Amino acid sequence: xxxxxxxxxxxxxxxxxxxxxxxxxxxxxxxxxxxxxxxxxxxxxxxxxxxxxxxxxxxxxxxxxxxxxxxxxxxxxxxxxxxxxxxxxxxxxxxxxxxxxxxxxxxxxxxxxxxxxxxxxxxxxxxxxxxxx
Amino acid sequence: xxxxxxxxxxxxxxxxxxxxxxxxxxxxxxxxxxxxxxxxxxxxxxxxxxxxxxxxxxxxxxxxxxxxxxxxxxxxxxxxxxxxxxxxxxxxxxxxxxxxxxxxxxxxxxxxxxxxxxxxxxxxxxxxxxxxxxxxxxxxxxxxxxxxxxxxxxxxxxxxxxxxxxxxxxxxxxxxxxxxxxxxxxxxxxxxxxxxxxxxxxxxxxxxxxxxxxxxxxxxxxxxxxxxxxxxxxxxxxxxxxxxxxxxxxxxxxxxxxxxxxxxxxxxxxxxxxxxxxxxxxxxxxxxxx
Numbered sequence: 001x002x003x004x005x006x007x008x009x010x011x012x013x014x015x016x017x018x019x020x021x022x023x024x025x026x027x028x029x030x031x032x033x034x035x036x037x038x039x040x041x042x043x044x045x046x047x048x049x050x051x052x053x054x055x056x057x058x059x060x061x062x063x064x065x066x067x068x069x070x071x072x073x074x075x076x077x078x079x080x081x082x083x084x085x086x087x088x089x090x091x092x093x094x095x096x097x098x099x100x101x102x103x104x105x106x107x108x109x110x111x112x113x114x115x116x117x118x119x120x121x122x123x124x125x126x127x128x129x130x131x132x133x
Numbered sequence: 134x135x136x137x138x139x140x141x142x143x144x145x146x147x148x149x150x151x152x153x154x155x156x157x158x159x160x161x162x163x164x165x166x167x168x169x170x171x172x173x174x175x176x177x178x179x180x181x182x183x184x185x186x187x188x189x190x191x192x193x194x195x196x197x198x199x200x201x202x203x204x205x206x207x208x209x210x211x212x213x214x215x216x217x218x219x220x221x222x223x224x225x226x227x228x229x230x231x232x233x234x235x236x237x238x239x240x241x242x243x244x245x246x247x248x249x250x251x252x253x254x255x256x257x258x259x260x261x262x263x264x265x266x267x268x269x270x271x272x273x274x275x276x277x278x279x280x281x282x283x284x285x286x287x288x289x290x291x292x293x294x295x296x297x298x299x300x301x302x303x304x305x306x307x308x309x310x311x312x313x314x315x316x317x318x319x320x321x322x323x324x325x326x327x328x329x330x331x332x333x334x335x336x337x338x339x340x341x342x343x344x345x346x347x348x349x350x351x352x353x354x355x356x357x358x359x360x361x362x363x364x365x366x367x368x369x370x371x372x373x374x375x376x377x378x379x380x381x382x383x384x385x386x387x388x389x390x391x392x393x394x395x396x397x398x399x400x401x402x403x404x405x406x407x408x409x410x411x412x413x414x415x416x417x418x419x420x421x422x423x
Contacts (some may be wrong), residue, residue: 012304019334020337040335040367101338102376103338106374109374
């Protein structure tokens with residue numbers, strides 16, 4: 001069951017598309033409704049970040065299976081301006097666009113694993129994993 | 134030259150039509166048209182090829198072509214049916230002319246190609262334009278329809294107004310929600326506004342941000358905003374995201390929200406039949422006392 005699919009984010013409505021596909025993936029893997037909502041929200045945040053700050057990018061989904069557990073990997077990639085101060089972005093309440101500033105720290109709390117790599121002028125890559133409990 | 138080729142094609146239209154029909158049916162097995170019934174497919178093909186010939190003959194766009202494309206659009210035939218059909222027509226016609234004439238030479242080749250292109254291209258352009266125009270029209274109509282139901286405001290009782298939200302909230306819709314909410318509060322003189330998010334599938338920071346702003350704006354004009362319809366899973370994601378919704382009251386369901394709205398406006402729901410029984414009981418009690 002190791003398949004992958006990607007959604008390109010170019011316009012605001014692509015966020016909805018990404019969310020839908022992510023939710024389908026989560027349902028198929030066997031997440032409960034609460035975790036499905038968590039995953040959909042996390043995808044929404046990541047996709048919106050791409051749309052707001054990078055303009056275009058993509059979100060990929062992958063299922064991972066280990067001996068005793070399986071889960072969903074969400075990869076958010078863009079070639080945008082990158083993030084200057086990652087530690088600041090991961091603080092609650094920090095926003096450059098007048099938002100709530102809960103997006104990335106929120107995603108980190110919604111998911112089980114969270115990894116961010118960002119290079120200025122090159123882009124950002126975020127990997128988030130949720131395990132089925 | 135063009136004239137001559139055209140006469141040749143029109144005179145032998147039967148053969149070309151036959152070739153075209155064969156070509157079209159060949160690719161049919163495993164594509165989008167396989168769900169369409171055989172008879173309909175054949176009659177549409179016949180009509181299509183007649184329309185093509187009519188436009189080639191008259192050298193231009195005919196009303197028959199317009200009618201035909203309009204009908205296909207309405208029936209929902211895929212655009213690729215039209216483009217595939219015209220491409221095969223081009224292929225078949227060129228092959229036919231070249232095989233008939235027995236002339237060789239690059240100049241002749243390019244003349245034939247150009248002549249056929251001149252017939253087919255305007256038809257393709259016309260059909261594609263018609264098709265995309267019709268889709269754009271549908272999309273714009275749906276957009277208007279969506280906008281009309283994107284932020285409804287229902288004055289359920291004096292001083293109490295409900296705004297049920299269903300579906301995804303994007304930036305444009307968030308703006309509409311704010312405007313309608315404030316307009317409605319003033320217009321209906323509402324003291325309490327209930328925003329119902331039962332039908333909102335995902336509440337992320339952007340949606341929460343817009344709701345907080347709307348509630349704050351409602352507070353500024355002197356009314357109270359109650360957020361209702363927060364499902365358990367949404368409550369958990371809001372907590373995980375760390376969104377602070379403590380500035381205004383929230384309730385799990387519209388019913389509970391409505392009850393507290395009534396309390397805020399100093400009213401309550403009274404069950405009339407029960408109070409009636411009480412009245413009678415009281416009457417009996419008072420009679421007993423005498």
